[in-house]
Amino acid sequence: MLVLTRRPGESIVIGDGIKLTVVTIGPGRVKIGVEAPSHVRIDREEVHTRIQHEQEQAADVLVAVEATAAGTATSGDQNTMLNSGSSTEVLTNRIAGQLPATPSVQPTPVGNGISKYRLPRKPR
Secondary structure: OHHHHHHOEEEEEEEEEEEEEEEEEEOOEEEEEEEOOOOOOOOOOHHHHHHHHHHHHHHHHHHHHHHOOOOOOOOOOOEEEEEEEOOOOOOOOOOOHHHOOOOOOOOEEEOOEEEEEEOOOOOO
């Protein structure tokens, strides 16, 4: 692992199009800005790990479905997520269930008559 020391405002360049900039340093926290081409995906490590885990599970289900469709027997303890007959189950959005029923954010006019939705400022 390469370890570099940078001060706020200083940057590190990776390859031809990725630039990391130290934005601020606080107690126990460093804010880093990342500039990269739009085709480069940037995730926090915990999000990246979760995405990989979900993709592995989806691949396992796909393999099980293909094996069942081909007439190959699957192991008895493997979950294939297959239902026989018609199903009335509906997939739900995990995040939508956590949102408030009515929006608490009111449109705020911002320069040139353009309105954007903003959260109210935190009290000091």
